[in-house]
Amino acid sequence: MRDDFTKTTVGIIASRAGYRCSNPACRRATTKADPVDECNFLNLGIASHIKAASTGGPRYDSIMTPEERKNAQNGIWLCTKCAREIDASPEAYPVETLLTWKRQAEEVTARDAASTPDGIAEAVNTIEKTINLIHEFIDVWSQNDPVFKPDFSNFGGRIKICVNG
Ligand SMILES: [Zn+2]
Numbered sequence: 001m002r003d004d005f006t007k008t009t010v011g012i013i014a015s016r017a018g019y020r021c022s023n024p025a026c027r028r029a030t031t032k033a034d035p036v037d038e039c040n041f042l043n044l045g046i047a048s049h050i051k052a053a054s055t056g057g058p059r060y061d062s063i064m065t066p067e068e069r070k071n072a073q074n075g076i077w078l079c080t081k082c083a084r085e086i087d088a089s090p091e092a093y094p095v096e097t098l099l100t101w102k103r104q105a106e107e108v109t110a111r112d113a114a115s116t117p118d119g120i121a122e123a124v125n126t127i128e129k130t131i132n133l134i135h136e137f138i139d140v141w142s143q144n145d146p147v148f149k150p151d152f153s154n155f156g157g158r159i160k161i162c163v164n165g
Pocket residue numbers: 021022023026027028078079080081082083
C-alpha cells in the first residue's frame with residue numbers, strides 16, 4: 001500500500017518550489033510549452049517522497065502515519081533526473097539533505113517572487129554606485145598617501161571592468 005500524494009498536494013509541493021527542481025546543483029525548470037500542442041504543456045517534474053511512500057522504499061520511516069507520509073511536508077519537487085538519482089542512491093541523499101534542499105528552494109522561490117526586473121536593475125545600480133564610491137575613496141587615499149599602492153590584480157574580471165570603467 002503506497003501513501004501517494006493527492007493531485008492537490010503535488011500542486012502544492014511544486015508551487016512551493018516555483019516548479020523548479022529543488023536540487024541546488026540543478027534548479028532546472030520543470031514545465032515548458034508542449035512543442036506540438038499549443039493548448040498543452042509538458043511537466044518534467046515529480047513530487048518525490050522525502051520519506052518513502054511504502055515499506056522498503058528509500059528513506060522509509062515506519063513510525064510515520066499514512067497521513068504524515070502523504071502530507072506536503074513529506075514531499076520535495078524534483079526534475080525526473082534528480083528524482084531518479086535520490087531514490088537510486090538513498091545513502092548519498094539522506095532525509096536531512098533533502099529537507100535542506102527543500103528549504104533552500106522555497107527560500108529562493110520566495111525571493112524570486114519578491115523581485116521584479118526593475119527591482120533587480122535598481123539593486124545592480126546601487127552595487128555599481130557603491131563600487132564607484134569605493135574606487136573614488138581608493139583614488140583619493142592613494143593620492144594622499146605615497147605608501148598606499150592599490151593593486152587590483154587579484155580581483156575577478158567583473159570588478160576589474162568596473163575599475164577601468
Ligand atoms: Zn534536477
